[in-house]
Amino acid sequence: MPSPTQRALARVPAGLRPFLVRHRRLVKFLLVGGTCFALTTVINFSLKFTVLQHKPVVALTIATVVATAVSYVLNRQWSFRANGRQREVLLFLLVSVVAIGVNDIPLILSRYVLDLREPQVGAFTQEVADFLSGMVVGTFIAMLFRYWAMQRWVFTRCPDPAATRMEQPAQAR
Numbered sequence: 001m002p003s004p005t006q007r008a009l010a011r012v013p014a015g016l017r018p019f020l021v022r023h024r025r026l027v028k029f030l031l032v033g034g035t036c037f038a039l040t041t042v043i044n045f046s047l048k049f050t051v052l053q054h055k056p057v058v059a060l061t062i063a064t065v066v067a068t069a070v071s072y073v074l075n076r077q078w079s080f081r082a083n084g085r086q087r088e089v090l091l092f093l094l095v096s097v098v099a100i101g102v103n104d105i106p107l108i109l110s111r112y113v114l115d116l117r118e119p120q121v122g123a124f125t126q127e128v129a130d131f132l133s134g135m136v137v138g139t140f141i142a143m144l145f146r147y148w149a150m151q152r153w154v155f156t157r158c159p160d161p162a163a164t165r166m167e168q169p170a171q172a173r
Contacts, residue, residue, distance in 0.1 A: 005024075009021070025079060025080065026147070028078055028079035029075065029079045029080075029147055029150075032071055032074040032075055032078065032079055033071070033143055035070075035074070036067040036068075036070055036071045036074075037067075037135075037139055039063075039066065039067045039070060040060075040063045040064055040066075040067040040135070040139070041063075041135060042063075043062065043063035043066055043067070044059050044060050044063035044064075044134075044135065047059035047062060047063065048060075048130075056107060056111060056130050056134070057104055057107055057108060057111070057134075060103070060104060060107055060134045060135075060138075061100060061104055064100050064103050064104075064142075065100065068096045068099075068100065071096075072089075072092050072096075075150065075155070076088070076092075076155070080150065080151075080154075080155035088154060088155070091153050091154045092150075092154050095145075095146065095149040095150065095153065095154055096146075098145070098149075099142040099145050099146045099149070100142070102138070102141055102142045102145055103134070103138040103139055103141070103142040104134070104138060105138065105141075106133040106134060106137040106138040106141070107130060107133045107134030107138055109133065110129045110130065110132075110133035110134070111129075111130065111133075114129075116129035116130075116133075117129075
């Protein structure tokens with residue numbers, strides 16, 4: 001029985017399959033990231049429009065922390081298929097703390113440096129600025145940092161299957 005990944009690949013146009021297979025770790029990382037982005041968005045707006053109405057940075061930080069926990073499990077089990085290094089969780093947490101700070105910086109700049117908040121701007125403009133700065137720009141910059149840092153320091157003992165195949169001599173294939 002084919003795996004979920006194989007079933008999904010079967011639905012992709014044939015010309016695109018080699019690219020996706022060659023960059024499978026990145027594709028999986030982006031799928032996990034998309035799922036966690038949706039989770040972050042739901043939690044962020046839930047907190048921001050209920051209990052943390054006047055604390056958008058705190059709402060985004062809490063949402064990002066929850067999504068980061070989910071991201072660890074999904075990335076470890078699926079994207080990077082880690083072997084379980086002793087310090088992996090500690091390194092993941094360290095990278096994630098830095099990434100959460102990176103994610104918050106654009107929102108902090110938007111709200112408190114550029115002053116894109118009520119009463120200087122309307123409520124709708126404030127919410128659009130918060131979403132674009134925190135959820136879009138912050139998440140994008142943090143995603144680039146996380147991908148680089150996860151490969152560099154956290155999930156270092158997980159060979160990329162495509163790279164492993166490419167390193168084998170032609171007669172061994």
